[in-house]
Amino acid sequence: MKALFYLGPRKLELKEVEEPKDKDRVIVKVLEAGVCGTDIKTFLRGHHLFKPPTILGHECYGVIVEKPSFLEDVKIGDHVVVAPYAECSVCEKCRSGFPELCEKKTYISSGCFAQYITISVQHSLRGLFKVKEPGRQIVLAEPLACVIGTIRKFPNGKHILIVGGGVMGALFAIYLSTKGVHVEIVEPFEWRMAFLRDLGFHVVKPGSLEEGNYDTIVIAVTIDEPFQYLDALRDGGRLILFGGYPKDRRLTLDPYHLHYREVTISGSFGYSLPDFAEALEELGKEKELYAKLVTHNYSLFEYDKAFERALNKECMKVSLGMWESEETGAP
Numbered sequence: 160m161k162a163l164f165y166l167g168p169r170k171l172e173l174k175e176v177e178e179p180k181d182k183d184r185v186i187v188k189v190l191e192a193g194v195c196g197t198d199i200k201t202f203l204r205g206h207h208l209f210k211p212p213t214i215l216g217h218e219c220y221g222v223i224v225e226k227p228s229f230l231e232d233v234k235i236g237d238h239v240v241v242a243p244y245a246e247c248s249v250c251e252k253c254r255s256g257f258p259e260l261c262e263k264k265t266y267i268s269s270g271c272f273a274q275y276i277t278i279s280v281q282h283s284l285r286g287l288f289k290v291k292e293p294g295r296q297i298v299l300a301e302p303l304a305c306v307i308g309t310i311r312k313f314p315n316g317k318h319i320l321i322v323g324g325g326v327m328g329a330l331f332a333i334y335l336s337t338k339g340v341h342v343e344i345v346e347p348f349e350w351r352m353a354f355l356r357d358l359g360f361h362v363v364k365p366g367s368l369e370e371g372n373y374d375t376i377v378i379a380v381t382i383d384e385p386f387q388y389l390d391a392l393r394d395g396g397r398l399i400l401f402g403g404y405p406k407d408r409r410l411t412l413d414p415y416h417l418h419y420r421e422v423t424i425s426g427s428f429g430y431s432l433p434d435f436a437e438a439l440e441e442l443g444k445e446k447e448l449y450a451k452l453v454t455h456n457y458s459l460f461e462y463d464k465a466f467e468r469a470l471n472k473e474c475m476k477v478s479l480g481m482w483e484s485e486e487t488g489a490p
């Protein structure tokens with residue numbers, strides 16, 4: 160089978176490797192996988208969690224081609240999506256409402272930019288989800304689960320500003336607006352502004368915001384000065400750092416907002432398995448709408464074009480189809 164190896168910053172290579180034949184584990188024939196911001200960051204600069212040589216990719220769906228007989232919840236031929244990690248549900252962190260911080264997570268065994276992936280029985284029991292409505296939008300399951308996890312954790316109010324109109328910002332906007340929340344998006348980049356306006360969203364440029372206007376502000380992108388947006392929050396509102404920052408990074412903040420205006424600053428990371436299940440539910444309900452966010456699809460053999468596209472930003476989600484000419488289940 161073919162697998163795309165990450166060999167170090169800016170080095171990818173498509174290699175022929177042995178097809179998995181393990182009868183004690185679940186084997187999934189990968190149909191399509193999303194290229195995530197983490198894959199791009201790793202491609203550009205490396206990542207402490209992904210040491211080369213390794214296979215990247217964690218947003219995939221496919222079909223079960225092999226499974227141990229005692230696993231009865233799924234059968235061969237089922238369309239599934241694999242959660243990249245699954246919390247244990249019983250540890251202190253899981254029980255205290257922070258499943259995404261669980262220290263006993265199980266993981267997908269390798270990246271999914273490959274034609275087949277194997278999944279341990281332990282991970283299959285929790286992290287394998289059957290897909291009722293297959294299609295390209297399913298590559299958004301993991302990022303949408305992270306969005307849903309963020310919304311679950313915090314009361315949000317009725318008027319929300321999303322800073323950053325990339326795929327994460329767009330997922331927040333779609334999810335919240337389908338729940339009746341009034342959403343505005345800050346995005347400076349023309350292509351994305353036009354894309355989001357086409358979807359019917361109100362998009363504004365940075366620096367043109369009214370003060371004290373929003374119940375919640377989600378910073379859905381990593382920017383140098385996220386706290387410049389505190390002025391736009393209403394008193395008692397909440398700013399959520401959804402975009403990640405490297406450890407030891409320092410940001411400046413005017414504490415006036417915390418004390419005299421009682422605004423709250425929170426962070427959010429990852430998803431829980433119930434968030435993942437809800438994401439799949441949503442992707443089934445609003446199939447066409449979410450599918451629009453997967454703006455570019457390339458075959459695994461054109462991985463260089465896919466990464467180039469993801470880097471030039473004139474796109475939302477870029478996906479890789481693992482098989483050159485076969486049906487991917489896409490609409």
Ligand SMILES: [Zn+2]
Nearest residue numbers: 195218301302
């Ligand atoms: Zn991702």
Ligand SMILES: [Zn+2]
Nearest residue numbers: 247250253261
């Ligand atoms: Zn746990």
